[in-house]
Amino acid sequence: MVEHVHGSAGVPVRLPLVAPGVEITKEYYLGSTLDRGRGTASIIASAEGGVEIEEVAKKSPEKVLKEPVHPLLGLQGFQARDLAYKLGFKDKQAGEAAKIMANLAKAFIKTDASLAEINPLVVTKDGKLLAIDAKFNFDDNAMFRHPDIAAMTDESQEKPLDVRAHKANLNYIALDGNIGCLVNGAGLAMATMDIIKLHGAEPANFLDVGGSVTPEGAVEAFNIILSDPKVKGILVNIFGGIAKCDVIADALVKAGRTIGFKVPVVVRLEGTNVEQARKILADAHHELPTLQSATDLTDAAKRVTAAVA
Numbered sequence: 001m002v003e004h005v006h007g008s009a010g011v012p013v014r015l016p017l018v019a020p021g022v023e024i025t026k027e028y029y030l031g032s033t034l035d036r037g038r039g040t041a042s043i044i045a046s047a048e049g050g051v052e053i054e055e056v057a058k059k060s061p062e063k064v065l066k067e068p069v070h071p072l073l074g075l076q077g078f079q080a081r082d083l084a085y086k087l088g089f090k091d092k093q094a095g096e097a098a099k100i101m102a103n104l105a106k107a108f109i110k111t112d113a114s115l116a117e118i119n120p121l122v123v124t125k126d127g128k129l130l131a132i133d134a135k136f137n138f139d140d141n142a143m144f145r146h147p148d149i150a151a152m153t154d155e156s157q158e159k160p161l162d163v164r165a166h167k168a169n170l171n172y173i174a175l176d177g178n179i180g181c182l183v184n185g186a187g188l189a190m191a192t193m194d195i196i197k198l199h200g201a202e203p204a205n206f207l208d209v210g211g212s213v214t215p216e217g218a219v220e221a222f223n224i225i226l227s228d229p230k231v232k233g234i235l236v237n238i239f240g241g242i243a244k245c246d247v248i249a250d251a252l253v254k255a256g257r258t259i260g261f262k263v264p265v266v267v268r269l270e271g272t273n274v275e276q277a278r279k280i281l282a283d284a285h286h287e288l289p290t291l292q293s294a295t296d297l298t299d300a301a302k303r304v305t306a307a308v309a
Contacts, residue, residue: 177202218251240271
């Protein structure tokens, strides 16, 4: 199945779900997400259902209703009923809509979701109120509390390298360029990709090894980058704090010995144990000639982009 959210490659269809057709007279949107401005969960509702709520909020913000959810008491009955009336529900349907909103808010909090939405919630021709499509996004950091949800993971719907990165606790996103990036820290990773583009090349990935990376995790990070056939060079940008420079340097050398560096690898290191790290790289240069050490980030970016030009 190919959709814009999946990219041109699409995803395999493993299990079709068949539901009866519904004759619809009106569509609504219901959602629950975090309101960072208020610092609490919120219910979002709109009488404009069946379309992207982001477009409704952009073009007609007055049509998007929001109600904060109490962190201990949840969505209160009077709040749900008030929303139902504002959406245009009356009598029995208003009570049914309020109940659906309350249950959606409970499910959002119970599952540690980052987003839970019903789109659309519909009124059928015979007056029934049905949720005919729904979506949940779960907080990865809370998955340890939900083994039942984690057990439903279908790795066939994900890219193989994304699966490997997740298992190694690495933050990895494949991109379309030819320069692989290995960085510690999301902000530093974004800056590294920017400087690659500044020098006329394109990053092949976003890969943040984090502050608590292990030597094994760092080696797997290089394996993942080098598994991408588009990668013609690698820029390593490490600011050692919690993640020590010598750990990264040692992992670099181990990865080079294990899988070989057939592309230029330019390394910029600063911070904790940087002198030990530079010695490790210098000692390994004779057996890993494609491994280079740069004096600063600009120097590193110039070297790696020139090498793949």
